[in-house]
Amino acid sequence: MIRIQARTEPSSIMKLVSPILAIALTLIFGCILFSAIGKSPAQALHVLLIAPLADSYNIGEMFVKMGPLLLCAVGLSLCYRANMWNIGAEGQLLAGALGGSAMALYFIDSESALALPITLLAGMVSGMLWSAIPTFLKLRFNSNLILTTIMFNYIALYLLIWAVHGPLRDPQGFGFPESAMFADSTLLPTLFESSRIHLGIVFAIISAFIAWFILSKSHLGFQIRVFGADEPAARYAGFSSKKLSWFVMLFAGALAGLAGISETTGPIGQLVPNVSPGYGYSAIIVAYLGRLHPLGAIIAAMFMAVLYMGGDLAQIEMGIPVAVVSMFQGVLLFFLLACDFFINNRLAFSNQATN
Template sequence: MEIQKRKEPSTLMTFLSPVMAIVLTLIFGSILFLALDKSPLQALHVLLIQPLSDAYNISEMLVKMGPLLLCAVGLSLCYRANLWNIGAEGQLLAGALGGSAMALALIEFDSPLALVATLVAGILSGMVWAAIPTFLRLRFNSNLILTTIMFNYIALYLLVWAVHGPLRDPDGFGFPESALFSDATTLPVLADFGRVHLGVLFAFLAAIGAWIVLSKTHLGFQIRVLGADEPAARYAGFNSRRISWFVMLVAGGLAGLAGVAEVAGPIGQLTPVVSPGYGYSAIIVAYLGRLHPMGAIIAAIFLAVLYMGGDLAQIEMGIPIAVVGMFQGTLLFFLLACDFLINHRITFTKSSFKG
């Protein structure tokens, strides 16, 4: 067996690698289920097929896909520009918090404008939460990975504080929950068979918008050049600070939208737990989707199916819900390993068999 470096990255492998990674993850998962004395076939059926089995399940899957896709689209832009934004989770929580504050302030205000104000507040909060690490990075050269991660924890505690303090429902018997949002500040549901709401539509629109920006505009061209070859971008006179600001603010805004769409959508109020880690899972979605907004749609659906399947597997087979996170982590690992084949070729020569 011999390993050679390819002269050009393989396009075929770029698309085949995620498929191989998924297959390897499923094999790994099956072995794990066997070890737990659960039937792997049944488990995989519950995890992957059942979430798509009827209209209600599909709509629930789409509800989970929305925030994953919104966050992943923004992250794809950041990673394209070589900015390691790990802060989607914090930006999502900031959006949920800012949006909730607005929705609760407008609880008596019965107008479609109330919903617009709520969404805008969520988006702006997410942008602010992305802007601080961006500023620290550009002004003080601080490590973006570490600051965005720290801001995830800070957002989490800020939200928990708010829901125990200023935003707690005064008539809620002391439970750490806000009052229920008014109908005017709740996202309309799109279909009568489930909870699919306007936020899911926003997610698809965001993906399409990002795709257009990335592939059809000069700004998108600059983002791609900056990520692929920074010296070249500098030589071409691209303003890397402006590009950084753009992708980070878009990512923050989209994650903020994801957050506010959760509280103003399926949850309907601010609770201590807004996200099961959508912002972290979105990193996997972005990679699995090859940092392409359209790829992110497919990848987000896959991960949403897994989330949904995890719920079902816990109810029906007593498999701990943490199986979802385990699958996600394994998937990303296999993906990175398979990506080796994009730039390398493995050939089996006769001599290697002689041994």
């Protein structure tokens, strides 16, 4: 008889072994999957996991892809530590892209040095506003944060689509739903010649360190950790749940908003209906892969970015259909999270049937 038992202490061995075990299981699964469709497993795994880092262009692109994932995941890590189940990073990202881009279009004829900072700020404030509404609804009316944040994702998406079809549409664009290309004064500078790496990744890494500092070095962070671990104890200690909830939600909203405006003023250069291929949702996985640690999120975001790029390369170099690639990616994430389950739980073997 096999049973699942909660461990009294998280297993320190499993903490180290879990990722290795997950990768081993994924490699075995990958070999079976790719052999089954008649592709060389070694080549496929190489293209999926190593080729994305094989040259300087690809490494640059990995950072471009990683930026928005990391910004959203850092904020979410803090929220989840404080038991605030914010599923709304996607909407906050889109709100940031929308609000910030409206500002960028206002500056379309401007060469002012302040144009970019104001645009970025507008993006962050829009993201904060978008997370403030569900937070208010939860704290005031005790509404379900998961549901309201998901619904606000859709509202943000449709607001954005309305805006690119209406007020923010390029007047010279033949009616197509896109804004005009932004002026140079509101474009994020790239870090290297001939690469798309832009300031957004710098923001993301700085934000991860700020979050790490808050969480592990400040009294506020101590309160968040106590809240996550034992809510009654935190209340008994007199910590204000309201204050903490507001803090983590606004922090996450600002970062997600920054992710959105960094996409439109960065690699895209205009407001389009498809700003995000679902970064806000993928960031939930990134946050958990990073074990809700802001610095862990850096590694996790890098890993997810590699996975996404490997998916494109597998199509280009080996003609592997996107459905097979998605299956492989899904299984990899499943194994990673499933193996982490055994950090806090274990299998118990016994001869007696339990009643």
